[in-house]
Amino acid sequence: MFFFCLNKKRILFLLTIVFQMLSQASYANKTTVKETYKKHCASCHGEARLGGIGPALLPGNLSRIKEAAAKDVIANGRALTQMPAFAKVLSKSQINSLTQFIYQPPAEKVEWLDKDISNSRIIHFDQSKLDNKPIFKADMQNLFIVVEIGDHHATLLDGDKFEPIHRFATRYAVHGGPKYSPDGRFVYFASRDGWISKFDIYNLKTVAEVRAGINTRNAAISFDGKTIAVGNYLPHNIVLLDANDLSLIKTISTKNDQGKTSRVSAVYTAPTRGSFVAAMKDFTEIWEIPYLNQKNKKQYQHQRIKTTDYLDDFFFNQDYSLVIGASRPANSQGRQKNLTGKVISMDSGKLVSDIDISGMPHLGSGITWNYQGREVLASPNLSRGEVSIIDMKSWKTIKRLKTKGPGFFMRSHDASRYAWVDVFFGPHKDKIHVIDKHSLEIVKTLQPAPGKTAAHIEYTKDGKYALLSIWDMDGALIIYDAETLKEIKRLPMKKPSGKYNVYNKTHYERGTSH
Numbered sequence: 308m309f310f311f312c313l314n315k316k317r318i319l320f321l322l323t324i325v326f327q328m329l330s331q332a333s334y335a336n337k338t339t340v341k342e343t344y345k346k347h348c349a350s351c352h353g354e355a356r357l358g359g360i361g362p363a364l365l366p367g368n369l370s371r372i373k374e375a376a377a378k379d380v381i382a383n384g385r386a387l388t389q390m391p392a393f394a395k396v397l398s399k400s401q402i403n404s405l406t407q408f409i410y411q412p413p414a415e416k417v418e419w420l421d422k423d424i425s426n427s428r429i430i431h432f433d434q435s436k437l438d439n440k441p442i443f444k445a446d447m448q449n450l451f452i453v454v455e456i457g458d459h460h461a462t463l464l465d466g467d468k469f470e471p472i473h474r475f476a477t478r479y480a481v482h483g484g485p486k487y488s489p490d491g492r493f494v495y496f497a498s499r500d501g502w503i504s505k506f507d508i509y510n511l512k513t514v515a516e517v518r519a520g521i522n523t524r525n526a527a528i529s530f531d532g533k534t535i536a537v538g539n540y541l542p543h544n545i546v547l548l549d550a551n552d553l554s555l556i557k558t559i560s561t562k563n564d565q566g567k568t569s570r571v572s573a574v575y576t577a578p579t580r581g582s583f584v585a586a587m588k589d590f591t592e593i594w595e596i597p598y599l600n601q602k603n604k605k606q607y608q609h610q611r612i613k614t615t616d617y618l619d620d621f622f623f624n625q626d627y628s629l630v631i632g633a634s635r636p637a638n639s640q641g642r643q644k645n646l647t648g649k650v651i652s653m654d655s656g657k658l659v660s661d662i663d664i665s666g667m668p669h670l671g672s673g674i675t676w677n678y679q680g681r682e683v684l685a686s687p688n689l690s691r692g693e694v695s696i697i698d699m700k701s702w703k704t705i706k707r708l709k710t711k712g713p714g715f716f717m718r719s720h721d722a723s724r725y726a727w728v729d730v731f732f733g734p735h736k737d738k739i740h741v742i743d744k745h746s747l748e749i750v751k752t753l754q755p756a757p758g759k760t761a762a763h764i765e766y767t768k769d770g771k772y773a774l775l776s777i778w779d780m781d782g783a784l785i786i787y788d789a790e791t792l793k794e795i796k797r798l799p800m801k802k803p804s805g806k807y808n809v810y811n812k813t814h815y816e817r818g819t820s821h
């Protein structure tokens with residue numbers, strides 16, 4: 308009866324759907340998940356899941372995406388990327404199996420050798436043939452790079468007019484602060500998938516790229532602008548690149564006396580020491596890699612500083628003689644919810660002082676300023692609603708400032724009386740606190756876009772304006788007058804994660820990250 312109510316066209320349509328379902332089911336029965344992966348995924352994500360034009364699909368690289376979200380991406384695709392929707396091609400059970408498959412460690416050992424690094428290098432433009440003067444007019448020291456992780460782009464922003472100059476695609480999932488060459492002409496990005504991209508700001512072109520690892524933490528640039536150091540989770544190593552053309556200088560396997568290798572938590576540049584400093588995640592050592600030949604230190608020959616505890620996250624004092632770390636005890640495994648603070652000598656590895664901080668201080672995002680004639684360090688906390696303010700001479704915590712929730716980023720500028728801290732986690736994520744650096748009190752709490760995360764501030768070169776991100780696909784960059792705290796302008800952006808001012812970064816302004 309039902310069929311009689313339908314016209315021919317509808318019957319044909321229904322039969323096509325039934326046929327599609329049957330063929331999907333029989334295909335699903337016959338093919339293994341590996342074959343499905345090979346057929347539909349390998350061309351973009353690589354046969355060994357190491358990535359290609361799409362990101363790597365290994366558990367370490369996917370650790371930040373929940374399985375349900377990954378399933379949704381396979382079924383429905385990812386907007387503004389080349390990832391297609393497979394819901395019409397694969398059955399639900401095939402999508403489930405594929406999801407499980409990509410979260411499994413690979414059967415074979417994953418390697419990324421020197422030859423893979425060198426073979427991955429792409430020279431998009433011959434730098435020597437490009438103009439060495441900017442092709443646009445602006446104060447080149449007051450430019451910002453804004454990383455928009457929502458659709459994997461970056462915007463070059465004029466820091467005087469607050470107008471975008473150029474928007475360009477980045478690699479998938481850029482993380483950490485992009486690093487500028489000392490003259491501010493080039494900027495280097497690191498993606499979680501290990502791609503290092505060099506962008507020429509004068510010519511508005513990505514000039515070179517290389518894949519330095521499979522799962523990368525971050526990159527640092529030497530003070531002289533000649534060397535890039537990349538810290539990797541996978542493989543366990545530090546990769547040194549020539550900043551000029553991104554060619555490989557050297558890989559340094561992170562191995563201790565017992566032959567055990569470690570992931571690298573992060574690598575930073577220590578300009579006064581002419582070195583890179585890297586923290587090890589899996590054994591209690593900090594490594595120093597001189598990028599200049601020095602007395603007792605040979606260029607690119609690493610030195611190992613043995614410490615009593617693991618340092619998960621760290622900060623340096625101004626002359627880089629001390630490292631201030633959020634530490635995990637030597638016998639602990641993985642990330643802990645309760646860390647302690649340690650001050651350690653960079654030369655001996657010896658403990659100089661304990662610091663009275665707990666929870667998960669985010670020292671990497673710490674800033675310093677002069678308070679009543681002494682230098683203080685302020686750090687947000689990833690697990691508690693407080694900012695710790697520490698005297699950098701006595702190493703005593705002089706203030707615990709209560710906030711509306713755990714925070715991620717903190718910022719100030721020498722010319723500003725204020726410091727900003729976000730409330731990244733919890734119900735107050737849409738709020739941001741402004742702290743008076745003289746009174747050490749919160750003087751204002753802003754809520755610029757109710758319901759949407761407000762985070763990460765960076766100042767203009769002169770410290771007169773503060774730029775804030777609204778972390779949303781339908782997000783924004785908000786410019787505040789840093790003195791009156793009044794909003795000046797709002798620019799729409801796609802989840803702008805961070806913004807980085809050329810002058811503040813290249814001059815190691817103490818209110819910002821380095």
Ligand code: DHE
Pocket residue numbers: 371456481482483484485524525526527572573671715763804805806820821
């Ligand atoms: Fe980051 C910087 C580590 C999660 C956004 N983050 C850094 C740096 C380190 C680090 C070591 C310094 C690198 C540099 O600038 O050279 N981040 C970690 C983690 O261990 C953690 C907690 C877990 C992880 O999966 O890696 C983590 N980070 C995040 C995020 O979830 C954030 C919010 C979103 C994202 O992009 O993944 C995030 N991290 C950032 C940003 C910076 C950063 C925007 C640069 C801050 C700056 O102003 O310099």
